[in-house]
Amino acid sequence: MIAAFRSRQFIAFLVTGGIAAAVNFGSRILLTPWLGFGTSVVVAYLIGMATAFLLARAFVFTESKQSVHQSALWFVAVNALAVAQTWAISMALAYWALPGLGVTRFVEEIAHAVGVVVPVFTSYLGHKHFSFR
Numbered sequence: 001m002i003a004a005f006r007s008r009q010f011i012a013f014l015v016t017g018g019i020a021a022a023v024n025f026g027s028r029i030l031l032t033p034w035l036g037f038g039t040s041v042v043v044a045y046l047i048g049m050a051t052a053f054l055l056a057r058a059f060v061f062t063e064s065k066q067s068v069h070q071s072a073l074w075f076v077a078v079n080a081l082a083v084a085q086t087w088a089i090s091m092a093l094a095y096w097a098l099p100g101l102g103v104t105r106f107v108e109e110i111a112h113a114v115g116v117v118v119p120v121f122t123s124y125l126g127h128k129h130f131s132f133r
Helices: 002-006 008-035 037-060 068-100 107-117 120-131
Strands: none
Touching (some): 008 037, 008 107, 037 120, 068 107, 068 120
């Protein structure tokens, strides 16, 4: 299992995922004034997820034998778990942990950034074994 996280494919996943995470993070900042923090975390995640799917299919899991439709269905299923992780971690940090630690600046940004990073490993394994097998 550890070897999977040292592969060229995982590195490509990190790069494309980093791009998708930047899209996610940036769109959350743009959406928050109109949608509020909690809703914008979810909508931004969906925007980032679409970006991640396109990049992963094109540059990471290039040898996938599954149809685009089948890959997309699994991709959504894997990301449904990841968005729950992202949302729960973001909310817990923004409204409980960071204020409890006395953090008052960039609370939403810090909380969301940590929330986006946490599902990287579980998502890679899910996409490798289900979305793009």
